[in-house]
Amino acid sequence: MLNPLHLRTLTAVLNAGSFAAAARRLGYTASAVSQQIAALERAVRMPLFERGAQTITPTPAARYLVSRAYDVLAALDALEEDVRGMSEGTIGRLRLGSFPTASQRLLPIALASYAGTHPSVETVLDEGEPDELIPLLRAGELDLALVYRYDPVPRAWPRDLQEIGLLEEELLLLLPGGHSLAAAETVALDDLKQETWVSTREGTAGASCLRRLCAPAGYEPRVDYRSNDYGVIRGLVRSGLGVALVPALAHVPSQGVVTARLSGVEARRRIAAVHRGTNPAVTGAVWSLCQAAARLAAELPSVRTSSATPTKSGA
């Protein structure tokens, strides 16, 4: 196979006019250039230069070779450049998975800054719950997934995935405006034994979390209404159909609904970014997510960033 380095040297020789000049330009010795040209002449089975004592004149074959070699070298250089950008995460594709709350509150902030710093990364977004996203991540169909985990409901990701903690949000109690506890700053779960509840659907981590929180208080919450849409849950609470426990980020203040903090329990939802570490673009995306998390934590008192501070040098 023709050696691209030889082709490059050949073009340098034609541009420079002599082996020695080309050698100086390329950082070779004149002998090395001479040997490369000789090797190239053997490869193409044609003389490429008419040798004089102090002068060389390229044959038409050499000129033809150079004209054609340009395409090859340009393609190789372009590929190399793109590969470099890809390895640095500045170009490429980032396939992102996220659950609804994060898609609404965290992702817009993160993606805005990410798009600014990585304009050439094509970002595609898949919506889904953690249980749906993790398999996609392992199958290589996602590069990065935003997932959540309730402290009372232990949950571990497969070992081949890496987790970066982003946010820890309190679980807020949602009460109808006219509720007898509406004025309280904090409420104990003990005081809610008689309540009817609005919760996420059976089988979800949110539903399990509620059950496990009430268990120490000695009762099973009576759930009359279920929805996975926090907007729907908020509406049901506002109508006085029950109380609810929702993550802080999932709640937007609205008339007719008051919030209270739980007393006596540490109930949090943790939001994390999970990836497999093969796509360099995730490094920058994680950094943007950490920044966005920090902004949210600064704005909302019931939200705080997880352990690590954002660092630019990811794994």
Add this chain to the structure above:
Amino acid sequence: MLNPLHLRTLTAVLNAGSFAAAARRLGYTASAVSQQIAALERAVRMPLFERGAQTITPTPAARYLVSRAYDVLAALDALEEDVRGMSEGTIGRLRLGSFPTASQRLLPIALASYAGTHPSVETVLDEGEPDELIPLLRAGELDLALVYRYDPVPRAWPRDLQEIGLLEEELLLLLPGGHSLAAAETVALDDLKQETWVSTREGTAGASCLRRLCAPAGYEPRVDYRSNDYGVIRGLVRSGLGVALVPALAHVPSQGVVTARLSGVEARRRIAAVHRGTNPAVTGAVWSLCQAAARLAAELPSVRTSSATPTKSGA
């Protein structure tokens, strides 16, 4: 610089599905493939495969690399293929120089067969006398030149040029139809002392040749009319304005002009192909010229091929 061989191996691995299968296809050992992929991964600073025990799954980076590598490899392969054709003389450009007689009688036959066997060679033709063509040949502006040389007028080409003899043609005496010697088969130059001559222009080899042939007979030919166009010469002879000595190929039988052979002297014009040996396309062209020369020699009694018989394996 990215190694094209590594890129080729990478594509083979993705097509084959495993290192071992790709190795079998490429004629490598599995270890060699593994090492090439490892080297490529170092070069692009990205993992290209997720390794399992018996299975590998390419990363998106690998797929991207393959899709881009195709262009590079295709360009390299195409270049290599064209270079191969060029070195074999089947493609490329042949710059040909020729003098008028050869352009009319020899070249059409030769180029017809050459175009058939080398359809991808672009042929360009320059018209000129040997003294004009030789410098062009040495300057690299011509690849092959058809030249002539009169036996009585020694002429040598520069040593860096190679000559392939093609034809030897007799010099024929042209007489007006009503000339007193018109019925003779052969004529001695001694009998032409009183004639007026039509010849090529002063300074041409043809004019020198005539003078040198007459010298042994003890006279200087009286040239009243000169033209380098043999058609014009023939017309002047037909009109009875003189006699002429023309190469056999330059003469086409026509009414009012009779030809006679010279007796007592060996006067021939030799037609040869001259080249510098840098362009592989000349080999095929020379072969076609030899063939055409053979055809002409078979048709015309006063023309015979030079020394060598046409061989396909030129220098």
Add this chain to the structure above:
DNA sequence: TGTAACATGCTACGCATGGATCGGGCAGCC
């Protein structure tokens, strides 16, 4: 003096060989 070609020695790359490791498939057993 400058340039190219040649001869020599050294370095590094590239491949093959052989062995180690990993993980899945399979049979047999509790």
Add this chain to the structure above:
DNA sequence: GGCTGCCCGATCCATGCGTAGCATGTTACA
């Protein structure tokens, strides 16, 4: 059914050998 041990294919690693590729020094030429 589930567990255990074995086998097998595939990759990775260490080693050795051959060779390509470059530098150095020298020669030849104008």
